[in-house]
Amino acid sequence: MNRQTHMKMNHMSFPTVDVATEAKFFEEHFGARIEFVDVGTGSALLKHGETDIVLEAKAGAVPxxxxxxxxxxxxxxxxxxxxxxxxxxxxxxxxxxxxxxxxxxxxxxxxxxxxxxxxxxxxxxxxxxxxxxxx
Missing domain, CATH: 3.10.180.10 (2,3-Dihydroxybiphenyl 1,2-Dioxygenase, domain 1)
Structure with missing residues (x-):
């Protein structure tokens, strides 16, 4: 079986110190939709078509x-x-x-x-x- 013909992109995950600003950017400029924010971690899940965009809250700068x-x-x-x-x-x-x-x-x-x-x-x-x- 050729796995590539049955696979599709599921999600992208990005660490960030400012989830709200990053989520707003993806929403305003790339047409993503905020699905929910996890109040426990501060992370957010956005949808862009069939692809999830996960913004993971981090305390320190991300290189x-x-x-x-x-x-x-x-x-x-x-x-x-x-x-x-x-x-x-x-x-x-x-x-x-x-x-x-x-x-x-x-x-x-x-x-x-x-x-x-x-x-x-x-x-x-x-x-x-x-x-x-x-x-």
Whole structure:
């Protein structure tokens, strides 16, 4: 049995010292919905489509590797550009402009309030040699 054909992403879990700010960020900018906050731990569960986002409350600063990130994909470059403009206007820390590196699709990188890097991408303008769905 090919496990990959039966698996789907279930959740992402991020430690953070400020669950409320991080949850609000995911809700406002990425369309996640806050399901509940555990009053005992202060951690939160958010839903984004079929994927859970768990924000785990931590007492101390959480170091992130510079290259660690999560990504969201849009259908079109226009949607990527629109979110970039919205985030820029909201004062979100953006690390790049919208660009297409080596024909791999238009994208940009930024950081959540807790410093987790995110990537927003589209495959609309991706060269077929990079598209794993076609291999």
């Amino acid at each position: 992130w590797h510079d290259d660690f990130h999560f990504g969201f994909e849009f259908e079109t470059k226009r949607e990527v550009e629109a979110l970039y403009a919205q985030l820029k206007l909201a004062g979100v820390k953006l690390e790049t402009e919208v660009y297409n590196r080596l024909g791999r699709g238009s994208r940009f990188f930024g950081r959540t309030p807790a410093g987790v890097q995110f990537e927003i991408i589209t495959r609309e303008d991706m060269e077929s040699k990079w598209d794993a769905r076609k291999k």
